[in-house]
Amino acid sequence: MLTIDRLTVGYGPVNALHEVTLSAEKGEITAVLGANGAGKTTLLRTVSGLHRARSGTVELAGQPIGCVPAEDMPRLGMAHVPEGRGVITELDVEENLRLGGLGRGGRVSEEDLSLAFDLFPVLADRRAQQAGTLSGGERQMLVIGRALMARPSLLLLDEPSLGLAPRIVAQIFAMLRDLVRDQGLTVLLVEQNARSALSVADRGVVLHLGRVVADEQASVLASDDQLRHAYLGF
Template identity: 75%
Template sequence: MLTISELSAAYGPVRALDRVSFTAERGRVTAVLGANGAGKTTLLRTVSGLHRADGGTVELDGHRLDQVPADRMPGLGLAHVPEGRGVITELTVEENLRLGGLGRGRRVDGADLERVYELFPVLADRRAATAHVLSGGERQMLVIGRALMARPTMLLLDEPSLGLAPRIVGQIFELLRGLVESESLSVLLVEQNARSALSIAHRGVVLNLGRVVADDDAATLAADDQLRHAYLGF
């Protein structure tokens, strides 16, 4: 379980997170929602050690993360897929995947690769191709697969649907829900498309100007007309 308590972060004089507190339970999808500038990406960057917190704590399964360098996070079970589908285009699909396994500090074996290829058959078909030939959807699958190579217990995903066709978004979201149900993986999902995110999430947290304004099960948030119109845009 990921426990975030009174977490605050700033960029110079601008406070991006203001005493944010919530939990993301094991084996569930927790969606973090809100308008642009609400603090969603900063939240993930602070949890994963890419941005230093000004106060508060982050714990994963009882281990404090808020003072841990970003490069040690995979060894503690946390993987972060930032916005932007950052693959190394000069490397092959398989080489990109193998890099993900190195983050856990152990040798990558064939079972790790086959597990990802079973989840993403299109990557298996393109394993020897360089990543620059992949479509946007295939690159998103590759960065998720690369994160899964470290066998995390908590996966942070930032805007995985951005710029993708609805059909591809649906495939990726269904895969995430399946991973959570079959492997007890926890997912903290930042997503601008609130309707799609709530359709697969178990719980939702709504941010506004760096503060939590709602924290409830996904179905309750989706049914709250006032909340949806004020903060979620649907």
């Protein structure tokens, strides 16, 4: 589904990623793990067209996308949920969800809305509520639901657990597994919460100072005590 080959990305004279190579297979969750400054967010921003690589390639379903503008990515089947739970606070929940369909050039149907409400029943209860009044966990559910309105085949998620209670994190990660199982969605998940991410991921990639230091099945990474202690903090 997604293939990244020898990707080098920089800001000014400094490289944030150094010849990063990895792939995210169709119908799987690939977790990208590492400490602050490892290059995780830069990786997602480059994949989604928000930042340009210095060298290397990115392909989606065999198609090179390194020069595709970010605004065209939804039409290719990609949705990016950046860190920060960026809802449109002045709009209500339903209006925020409907905005998610604009990227693919289509209108959001009641069937589309039902998908988000089935995944996150609390959003159905808040359907007419202003998004600015939602809790942090509800906002995270809303931005994920809004991304799904574009009907993506590849979902990029940046730190969805940041600042959330463990119960909400478990709910969001369980939802991701359901989407992968039921709809064949491919997920590239950037996380600092390595334990939770590896519990739902099929594969894990560890970045350290912009370089890939491990790329294994999630269960293998989770059981590698030396690697976990050195790079993942648990």
